[in-house]
Amino acid sequence: MTLEYTGRLDDDTVFDTSRESVAEETGLAEAQPDREYAPLTVEIGAEQVIEGMEEGLIGLEAGETETLTIPPEKAYGEPSDEHVQEFETAELEEMLGGQTPEEGSYLEAQNGSQGEVTHVDEDVVRVDFNPRLAGETLTFDVEIVDVN
Template identity: 90%
Template sequence: MTLEYTGRLEDETVFDTSRKSVAEETGLAEAQPEREYAPLTVEIGAEQVIQGMEEGLIGLAAGETETLTIPPEKAYGEPSDDNVEEFDTEELREMLGGQTPEEGSYLEAQNGSQGEVVHVDEEVVRVDFNPRLAGETLTFDVEIVDVN
């Protein structure tokens, strides 16, 4: 199935879209200049998109538009303290080539997940690896381009 989509948070902030015009209007295009905007092709049942989106796409036909509202448990889950990791400040500084991370900056773990530095002191650095959209109810406006 191929679709165009725009994803919004509850406050109407657009956080993702396949449409270049929407990306330009909302400033996403500036934030991600290397990104290509094109319809998304997904295979239903292959877990390529969040559960709530996959469930909402089932049964839609080409040409149909739909607004899907997806609660956190069918999107990125709730934030968990288990996803906040502590590092020894000195060890982390060595791993980063002598730099001390700053609060609000992002680090990439070896598995590729992104974490936000939420605390730094002389002994410990805390990094929050919760998904950026954890705890959020997401709304997707979708338009089905093609069903294969």
């Protein structure tokens, strides 16, 4: 199935889209200059998208448009303390080539997951590896381009 989509948060902030025009209007294109905007092709049942989106796409036909509202438990889950990691400041600075991490900056773990630095002091750095959209209800406007 191939679709165009725009994802919004409860406050109407667009966090993701397949449409270049929407990305340009909302500033996403500026924030992600290397991103290519194109329709998304997903195989239903292959767990390529979040559970709530996959469920919402079942049975849709080419040409149909639908608004899917997806609660956190069928999207990225609720934020969890298990995903917040503490590092010794000196050890982390060494791993970063001598740089001191700043609160609000992002680090990438060895497994590729992104974490936000939420606390820095002389002894400890706390990094939150919860998904950026954890705890959020997501709304997707989808348009089915093709069903294969």
